Structure formats: structure tokens, C-alpha cells
Amino acid sequence: MIRTFCLGSLRNISRNRFLWVMLPLLIVFNTFLGLNGEVTYTLFTQSCACLAIVFVHESKRDLQLRETVWSTRYNLFSYSLGRLLAYSIATLIVIVLCEIVVLFFGGKGEIAAILHHNGARIPMSLRFPWQLWVKTFFSMLPIFALLLYFRNYYWLGLLIAISYWLYVFAFVILLRQNILIGTITPGFYPLRWLAIIPSTNVFLYAWADPIPWILPSLGLAGLGWFGYLAKCMWVKTAEPLRIQPAWIGLGLVLSCLSLYLGYQQFVAMLHVYNPATVF
Amino acid sequence: MSLIQLENISKHYGKYQALDQLNVQLEGGMIGLLGPNGAGKTTLIRVLTGFLQPSQGRASLAGCDLAQPEQLAQLRQQLGYVPQHPAFYPTWTCSEFVDYIAQLKGMHATAERKAAVERSIQYVGLSDHANKATRQLSGGMQRRLGIAQAIVNDPKVLIVDEPTAGLDPEERLRFRHLLAGLGNQRLVIFSTHIVEDIVQTCRQVIMLKKTILYAGGLNELLEQARAAQVSWDLTSPTPIYDQQLVIVSSSNDEQGYHYRIVGQPPAGSNAKPASNVGLEEAYLWMMQQASA
Incomplete structure (x- = not known):
């Protein structure tokens, strides 16, 4: 059943007109800007952020379909896991599509560098920037989990998805001047605490080692997903869950652990991170 | 079962x-x-x-x-x-x-x-x-x-x-x-x-x-509906505009205005019990009973 939901979502994604209009536009736009280090990164993140909007559209349709689907052997666990898997696969596919463009048109021989959390500078090929793929992929997971949480609230979901997409888009103009959480320059940034959420600080630490992103992202996505299952169990919706409370509890504990350990890694990375020294 | x-x-x-x-x-x-x-x-x-x-x-x-x-x-x-x-x-x-x-x-x-x-x-x-x-x-x-x-x-x-x-x-x-x-x-x-x-x-x-x-x-x-005489046929020389009456059907010819009503007919009218009662009349009768 997970496979059925996953393939169903992939079919919806593959036929979504918004995605197939936006992707070529973004590719042309970013290629026009030159596909240097930051524009390349923007291409990956912007293109994947379109999937957040597709996710919300599909949730709306699922809400209309729910009586039909609930009369089958539907259960929330399979449905939510199937959808998260489908969007993870779609993110990978979008990254591959962008990579094809970058491979042919990107970089022009320029080499960027990322800063490893032990302080070493690691050169990165802009024609094959796997570090950016990792960061982009993992930064989408908490967004999908958040949108799953609000799947029955279309306008709120759309607001979140569009805000995230615009936030990513704005980076083209603002470059590293991160309007929400501030840059490394001192100043008053009331939302600085958002820095612990990988999806929101994707640009501030664009050239940092991607490894410290994996655990916090997985932790947040896990908290969102298991938190949603726990909420549905708590409020006793008529949706069958097909997952025992103990597994939900275990999932929440592992997610918290992952977030905690990831945060430690993240803080360690921040101690050595100074974008001025990267290039 | x-x-x-x-x-x-x-x-x-x-x-x-x-x-x-x-x-x-x-x-x-x-x-x-x-x-x-x-x-x-x-x-x-x-x-x-x-x-x-x-x-x-x-x-x-x-x-x-x-x-x-x-x-x-x-x-x-x-x-x-x-x-x-x-x-x-x-x-x-x-x-x-x-x-x-x-x-x-x-x-x-x-x-x-x-x-x-x-x-x-x-x-x-x-x-x-x-x-x-x-x-x-x-x-x-x-x-x-x-x-x-x-x-x-x-x-x-x-x-x-x-x-x-x-x-x-x-x-x-x-x-x-x-x-x-x-x-x-x-x-x-x-x-x-x-x-x-x-x-x-x-x-x-x-x-x-x-x-x-x-x-x-x-x-x-x-x-049940037939036994309870829920439906009546009524002919009137003038049109009936009584909002209290539940009129199922109406027609008119040179003899006057013919109505099929559900429930009690107006006092003094020439209403006769309807010979055939359909589900529509039975349904309206039930709804009347529920509202009463």
C-alpha cells in the first residue's frame, strides 16, 4: 500500500503543470545569471522548493478524495510514508535534472570550496557539486513533513510553501543577506533562533560542510511525521493509523535524539565556520 | 439475519x-x-x-x-x-x-x-x-x-x-x-x-x-398510508392558496381546480379519500407527522 500511495503521488507530480512550467523557467533564469557558485546553489534549492507547492496542491486533492480513499484499506501510516517517499524521490529527480544543466553549462571551470567542520577547506566542483545536492535534499525533508502536518489546511499549507519558495527565490537578489536570520555581520535579528532549522538557513551556511545537516534534517522531519501520527492518535480521528503507539513513541525519541546530536554537530561546525575564509 | x-x-x-x-x-x-x-x-x-x-x-x-x-x-x-x-x-x-x-x-x-x-x-x-x-x-x-x-x-x-x-x-x-x-x-x-x-x-x-x-x-x-387515509382528492371552484395544506398535485379544467392533498382536508370541503397512495404522499405524511 505504501508503494501504491508513493506511485500515485509520483504520477501526480509528474503531471503537475506548475512544476513543468517553473522548472524550465528557473533553469533558463539561473543559467542566464551565469551558474556561478551561489546561483548554482539557488537553482537546486529553488527548483526543489517548487515541489512544496505541488505537495500542497496534492494535499488539497486528497482532501476532496478522502471519502473514496478511506473506504478502501487506507491507513494514515502507509499514506503519509508513501507521500514522503514520493516527494523525496521527486526531489532527487529534480536535483538530477538540475545537475544535467549544471554539468553542461555550469561552473565554467570555477571551483568553490566548502568548509569542513574540522576547519579544512575542501574544493568543490561546480559541475558536480554533490555537497549542494546533499544539503538541498535534506533541507526539503522537514518542509515536506511540515506540509504533511498541515495537509488538511490548504491555505496555511500554501502560505508555508509559497513563503519558503519566495524566501529561496529572494536569495538571488539578496545573495547572502539573509533577511530572516541575519548574516554573520552583527545586528538585530529577532528570528535568529531559526538558524537551528536547516531549511531556513540554507544560504547562510551555503559553503559549510553538508554532513552536519543530515541529522538535524532527519530529526525535524521525523518529529514532524511522528508528531502528526501522534496528534491523529491523540485526537482519535476516524482515520485508521495502522501503527502502534509504541512505534510512534520510539520514532519521536529517535527523532529527538537525531535532532540533538545533529545540533551538536551543527554548533561544532558554526565554531569554525567563517564564510570569509572559505574562498 | x-x-x-x-x-x-x-x-x-x-x-x-x-x-x-x-x-x-x-x-x-x-x-x-x-x-x-x-x-x-x-x-x-x-x-x-x-x-x-x-x-x-x-x-x-x-x-x-x-x-x-x-x-x-x-x-x-x-x-x-x-x-x-x-x-x-x-x-x-x-x-x-x-x-x-x-x-x-x-x-x-x-x-x-x-x-x-x-x-x-x-x-x-x-x-x-x-x-x-x-x-x-x-x-x-x-x-x-x-x-x-x-x-x-x-x-x-x-x-x-x-x-x-x-x-x-x-x-x-x-x-x-x-x-x-x-x-x-x-x-x-x-x-x-x-x-x-x-x-x-x-x-x-x-x-x-x-x-x-x-x-x-x-x-x-x-x-399503512392507505389505511391511515393520508391522501385526499379535492375539487374547488376557486384556486386554493392555503399555506397550511400540503398539496401534492394540482390541475384545473372546466369543472374547477383539482388537488391531491396530504393530511387533514379543510373542514366543509368536498374532499374524498384518494384511491391510490404513492410513496410521495406517504413520505409527505411521514414528514408531517414528524413536524407535528
């Missing part, structure tokens, strides 16, 4: 009472669920399909206790459901959608599933449109596609919520014929507020207006 059993079923949303103390025991076949708009038909159907949990009482359908998650899951394996407003993924074709629902219903063997999908699409007369996107279908075709997805697993219980509302006469006739055919082999619960649909298709009826007004055979109901 009763295929539908409701014991003191009530459902309220906050202070609003949608269903009040429903008690029903009915056998299989085609059962009409009749009531005015807002009578609680859709709420009852959602209780019967397990989408809503009743605030009080117990319900069982086809021998499955709906309060037990295992039995509800068992019921869903043999359930077909067409909601009031069937929705589809607009970019999918009819075959793809029915195939998707078939997979969700647990039909995993590909060859068998494909055959079942083809069969159900053919049954509802959509073979020529099987590869058409669902957004290109007319309203009537979408309702038929709703039936196709519901019967793809050959369910023992089929629940259809107001399928004929908004359809043109030709499509309504086609739909009635479809449902009557399905009702021969399984329990079909057919919700509607169109009396004619029930007369043409069902032998048992549940009349609902937040509570059960009647549940049983259609013929027995008509017998």
Missing part, C-alpha cells in the same frame, strides 16, 4: 444534533435512504462507512461491528462507496483511477486487477472513455466513474450517497438501472431525496429526519 443493525445511534456536532436515537434492523437487497436536505442522510452514511464515530450507540453492517477496528477493516474489504461529491485526480485517466482504487482495496494480482478494472468500467458504460482524463468527463460520467471504482472489487455492500442529484433525466434513468442491477447481488444503500428514485429501485426504505420515521418494506409503508 439483519445486514444493517443500528442501536440507539446518535451523532451530535457540538450542540447540533444530527442524528437522534436511530434503531433499525433490515435485511439485504436494495435499501433506499430517504429524507429531506439536512435530515442526516450523509451523516448516517458516514457512520455506516466508519468515517464518523457515533456519539452514542452501536452500528453493525454486514455482520461487522463498526466500533471494532478489526471488524471495520474487514468491512472495508467488502465495501464499495460512492460519496455525494465524487472527486478524482484530474490528470489521471478513468482506468488509472479505478486501477489505483483497486490496488488500495488489496487487489494485487496485476492480471486479475486489470480485468476487474476493465469489467467495472464496461459495466458503467465508460469503455469508450477509459483513457480519457477524468477532468474531461461530464457530471453524469463522473458519477458513473464513481460507481466503477466502488464496484471494482465486487463488494458485498455498496453505499451510494445521492448519486442522481443534478443529473439530467436520461442519466438518472441510466443510473437507476445501474443500481437496480447491482442490488440483485448485494446490499445496496441508496441515499436520495428524490422519491421517484426509491419507488423505481428499492423494496425497503429508511425514512430519516434526524430520527427514523420509518424503516421497512415499501409495500408495507404504502399499506
Whole structure:
């Protein structure tokens, strides 16, 4: 059943007109800007952020379909896991599509560098920037989990998805001047605490080692997903869950652990991170 | 054995009472669920399909206790459901959608599933449109596609919520014929507020207006209505504008204005008991009794 939901979502994604209009536009736009280090990164993140909007559209349709689907052997666990898997696969596919463009048109021989959390500078090929793929992929997971949480609230979901997409888009103009959480320059940034959420600080630490992103992202996505299952169990919706409370509890504990350990890694990375020294 | 059993079923949303103390025991076949708009038909159907949990009482359908998650899951394996407003993924074709629902219903063997999908699409007369996107279908075709997805697993219980509302006469006739055919082999619960649909298709009826007004055979109901003299024929030299009278039909000729009314005729009128009582009169009589 997970496979059925996953393939169903992939079919919806593959036929979504918004995605197939936006992707070529973004590719042309970013290629026009030159596909240097930051524009390349923007291409990956912007293109994947379109999937957040597709996710919300599909949730709306699922809400209309729910009586039909609930009369089958539907259960929330399979449905939510199937959808998260489908969007993870779609993110990978979008990254591959962008990579094809970058491979042919990107970089022009320029080499960027990322800063490893032990302080070493690691050169990165802009024609094959796997570090950016990792960061982009993992930064989408908490967004999908958040949108799953609000799947029955279309306008709120759309607001979140569009805000995230615009936030990513704005980076083209603002470059590293991160309007929400501030840059490394001192100043008053009331939302600085958002820095612990990988999806929101994707640009501030664009050239940092991607490894410290994996655990916090997985932790947040896990908290969102298991938190949603726990909420549905708590409020006793008529949706069958097909997952025992103990597994939900275990999932929440592992997610918290992952977030905690990831945060430690993240803080360690921040101690050595100074974008001025990267290039 | 009763295929539908409701014991003191009530459902309220906050202070609003949608269903009040429903008690029903009915056998299989085609059962009409009749009531005015807002009578609680859709709420009852959602209780019967397990989408809503009743605030009080117990319900069982086809021998499955709906309060037990295992039995509800068992019921869903043999359930077909067409909601009031069937929705589809607009970019999918009819075959793809029915195939998707078939997979969700647990039909995993590909060859068998494909055959079942083809069969159900053919049954509802959509073979020529099987590869058409669902957004290109007319309203009537979408309702038929709703039936196709519901019967793809050959369910023992089929629940259809107001399928004929908004359809043109030709499509309504086609739909009635479809449902009557399905009702021969399984329990079909057919919700509607169109009396004619029930007369043409069902032998048992549940009349609902937040509570059960009647549940049983259609013929027995008509017998009761005849015995109670619920319907009167009345001729008047002038038109009648009495808002209190429930007028079922009216016509006029050179002898005056002829009316068929339900309930007590006006005092001093020349009303005569009607010789034939239809379901419409019986239904209006029931509604009158409920409002009294």
C-alpha cells in the first residue's frame, strides 16, 4: 500500500503543470545569471522548493478524495510514508535534472570550496557539486513533513510553501543577506533562533560542510511525521493509523535524539565556520 | 439475519444534533435512504462507512461491528462507496483511477486487477472513455466513474450517497438501472431525496429526519398510508392558496381546480379519500407527522 500511495503521488507530480512550467523557467533564469557558485546553489534549492507547492496542491486533492480513499484499506501510516517517499524521490529527480544543466553549462571551470567542520577547506566542483545536492535534499525533508502536518489546511499549507519558495527565490537578489536570520555581520535579528532549522538557513551556511545537516534534517522531519501520527492518535480521528503507539513513541525519541546530536554537530561546525575564509 | 443493525445511534456536532436515537434492523437487497436536505442522510452514511464515530450507540453492517477496528477493516474489504461529491485526480485517466482504487482495496494480482478494472468500467458504460482524463468527463460520467471504482472489487455492500442529484433525466434513468442491477447481488444503500428514485429501485426504505420515521418494506409503508387515509382528492371552484395544506398535485379544467392533498382536508370541503397512495404522499405524511 505504501508503494501504491508513493506511485500515485509520483504520477501526480509528474503531471503537475506548475512544476513543468517553473522548472524550465528557473533553469533558463539561473543559467542566464551565469551558474556561478551561489546561483548554482539557488537553482537546486529553488527548483526543489517548487515541489512544496505541488505537495500542497496534492494535499488539497486528497482532501476532496478522502471519502473514496478511506473506504478502501487506507491507513494514515502507509499514506503519509508513501507521500514522503514520493516527494523525496521527486526531489532527487529534480536535483538530477538540475545537475544535467549544471554539468553542461555550469561552473565554467570555477571551483568553490566548502568548509569542513574540522576547519579544512575542501574544493568543490561546480559541475558536480554533490555537497549542494546533499544539503538541498535534506533541507526539503522537514518542509515536506511540515506540509504533511498541515495537509488538511490548504491555505496555511500554501502560505508555508509559497513563503519558503519566495524566501529561496529572494536569495538571488539578496545573495547572502539573509533577511530572516541575519548574516554573520552583527545586528538585530529577532528570528535568529531559526538558524537551528536547516531549511531556513540554507544560504547562510551555503559553503559549510553538508554532513552536519543530515541529522538535524532527519530529526525535524521525523518529529514532524511522528508528531502528526501522534496528534491523529491523540485526537482519535476516524482515520485508521495502522501503527502502534509504541512505534510512534520510539520514532519521536529517535527523532529527538537525531535532532540533538545533529545540533551538536551543527554548533561544532558554526565554531569554525567563517564564510570569509572559505574562498 | 439483519445486514444493517443500528442501536440507539446518535451523532451530535457540538450542540447540533444530527442524528437522534436511530434503531433499525433490515435485511439485504436494495435499501433506499430517504429524507429531506439536512435530515442526516450523509451523516448516517458516514457512520455506516466508519468515517464518523457515533456519539452514542452501536452500528453493525454486514455482520461487522463498526466500533471494532478489526471488524471495520474487514468491512472495508467488502465495501464499495460512492460519496455525494465524487472527486478524482484530474490528470489521471478513468482506468488509472479505478486501477489505483483497486490496488488500495488489496487487489494485487496485476492480471486479475486489470480485468476487474476493465469489467467495472464496461459495466458503467465508460469503455469508450477509459483513457480519457477524468477532468474531461461530464457530471453524469463522473458519477458513473464513481460507481466503477466502488464496484471494482465486487463488494458485498455498496453505499451510494445521492448519486442522481443534478443529473439530467436520461442519466438518472441510466443510473437507476445501474443500481437496480447491482442490488440483485448485494446490499445496496441508496441515499436520495428524490422519491421517484426509491419507488423505481428499492423494496425497503429508511425514512430519516434526524430520527427514523420509518424503516421497512415499501409495500408495507404504502399499506399503512392507505389505511391511515393520508391522501385526499379535492375539487374547488376557486384556486386554493392555503399555506397550511400540503398539496401534492394540482390541475384545473372546466369543472374547477383539482388537488391531491396530504393530511387533514379543510373542514366543509368536498374532499374524498384518494384511491391510490404513492410513496410521495406517504413520505409527505411521514414528514408531517414528524413536524407535528
